[in-house]
Amino acid sequence: MALKGKALVGQSGGPTSVINSSLVGVIEACLASEEIDGVYGMNGGIAGVLEERFFDLQAQSQSVLDGLRKTPSSALTSSRHKLQDEEIPKVIEILKAHNIRYFFLIGGNDTMDTIHRVEAACQKDGYDLKGIGIPKTVDNDLFGTDHTPGFPSAARYNALSVKQGGQLARDMRQVDQFVVFQTIGRDAGWLAAATACARQNEDDAPHLIYCPERRFNREKMLEDVKRTIDRIGWVSVVVSEGLLDPDGNPVSASTTHDAFSNTEFGAMGGASVGIEVHKMISEATGLRGEFQVIESLNMSAIDRAVPLDLEEAYDCGREAVKLGLEGKSGCMVSIERVADEPYQSRLTTVPLSETAIRAKAMPEDFINNDGNDITSSAMTYLKPLVGELPPFERLRPIFVEPILK
């Protein structure tokens, strides 16, 4: 017999295109349960809990819920407030006052840590609370799951951008010879790696991918760039915002120190790596090119969301409720990959203690020895998540015989 009481759900950290699908999964599974007699939504994450600001999610119409599955970003609104230990008693008091027995948070590793601490404190206090995490982050840097909902859609955005931007760069190579695409991903290169899915034909963009798992060497990059331009006349370069130079300093800050305060860029995710690398190439080669800094645009682009991602996000939400009703607690819903092609997966769980740690980097063998591209293992992993990209056509190289030449 499952615990009778209310459920509380929150969205934490940065939004994704599919995080509202997870939310709707939680709401719909709660509404279908007899034991859960109310579904509350944290207005502004854990900060909202501390101020007792709860949406009444039971009072939302089905048409609102259906619409939310097609709406990106965090409908409950988010906060980045880190729950302090001294605030936990207050949280428990509020949970008790509302008889909240199910506690769901959709988020990344910090979020899993929050559930972990709240759930442990309740246990110590003798208050029976089922705390379950639902994975979410475009960065894909969460341990204990094949991937995180939100990543496939952001990855597809990047792949589409680099494919379409590369098509333009190739056709304009007599005018501009390089393009630098910067992606978010401070500690791990998953979103940079995903741009490799853009390649349809040989010599398609991207030609060079630099991930934060490897130290970035300016001279080496310039050699890579020159070699590619010499061979095919242009180059597409992808950089992760979190790149560090051989001394461990952010590449983003290497030469723009005077013009931009570290605070400004640091706060927003090292937005200047792309500009820096653009400048390095431009200065070293004298060629023209452009940089593209999309920042968070790939976190909320539902028109480019992967259908698989939307489904998995929703399923993870439902699964969390199911687990809670079964008496499970202290765990996160996890996606386990069963097969690569055709892709198959199933939902399982991982203890919160295993996820609530540092960011998950890409495996060593996902990056090539030169540190300027990904490997076929990485492609096997990425392909089913990003999905098929629209195929592009090229004119066949059939030319008219010159008469005057």
Add this chain to the structure above:
Amino acid sequence: MALKGKALVGQSGGPTSVINSSLVGVIEACLASEEIDGVYGMNGGIAGVLEERFFDLQAQSQSVLDGLRKTPSSALTSSRHKLQDEEIPKVIEILKAHNIRYFFLIGGNDTMDTIHRVEAACQKDGYDLKGIGIPKTVDNDLFGTDHTPGFPSAARYNALSVKQGGQLARDMRQVDQFVVFQTIGRDAGWLAAATACARQNEDDAPHLIYCPERRFNREKMLEDVKRTIDRIGWVSVVVSEGLLDPDGNPVSASTTHDAFSNTEFGAMGGASVGIEVHKMISEATGLRGEFQVIESLNMSAIDRAVPLDLEEAYDCGREAVKLGLEGKSGCMVSIERVADEPYQSRLTTVPLSETAIRAKAMPEDFINNDGNDITSSAMTYLKPLVGELPPFERLRPIFVEPILK
């Protein structure tokens, strides 16, 4: 009886998502004509003509042509070579050698000028050549047509970006309070204005739109920004790359003069306006926010192309051939709007001499008196071109009664 001979078609200047549709329109109309006994494509614009580099477009399969209608950018490849007067005799020699009697260029105002000069020189030389222009530019700054194919799709890309980015910014307003989106559009604010189509509900992004038609005043912008943040807690700002300060200097260069050379940014379209405005807001308010600099990504994103745009581009290509076969010359195909809602248009022509001039700015009454937004006249113009955007849902503000507070 139409002139017997070959047709030559080229793509000039920057690509768009739909320029290959115009190309296919030309090719298919030529193939269907009995008078035209060959279709050549300039490999690399007018520079390709001078070197007699012609694709044999008759030799391309129908499946290649069908694929090109779904492929962005310039399949023939482009150049920005400006045809010199002393090169024109060489062009005529090559046209004669191949018996090219139909000369089509898909491009903007510089391109129309090129056709104009070549056609006039042929006429003077007694060589009968039909020269027809097909409009193209994402910037929409071409005289003599309601809009240019390519603009609607780039405009939609911008509107989608600002809508989806605004959704994220709104939900994250407790963390970051502003977002600055920079769009291409050096001389005219059409692409900045189009972001207004992102608004679905009151207070939706964008809140402030700055176009190059009006001088940009830093203090005024900061007041606009602060007023909006005070009222709703966040702000979405759209800036055109070509903004000038009250003294007529590019805003892009106002304070990053030391860190970035003018050449670097000037060459790529003033990519730093967004960064500059971000910096102004950040310094004046002490708040966090981000900038988004997408550069040319909206020029080649076929997944966001407007169906109307793809059709009109194709129709303009076919129309050019029809006009040539009817004996017309020295004109550009033009889209004439017949009705706003439901949108209706028809194809007509405009003399090349009227289009081959400076960039077309937005009408005075498209921008509001404060110079920080567009008017309802502009919206009437833009709406049918950008098309419907995906509707987003919001939770209804139904809250749980606090117990402890």
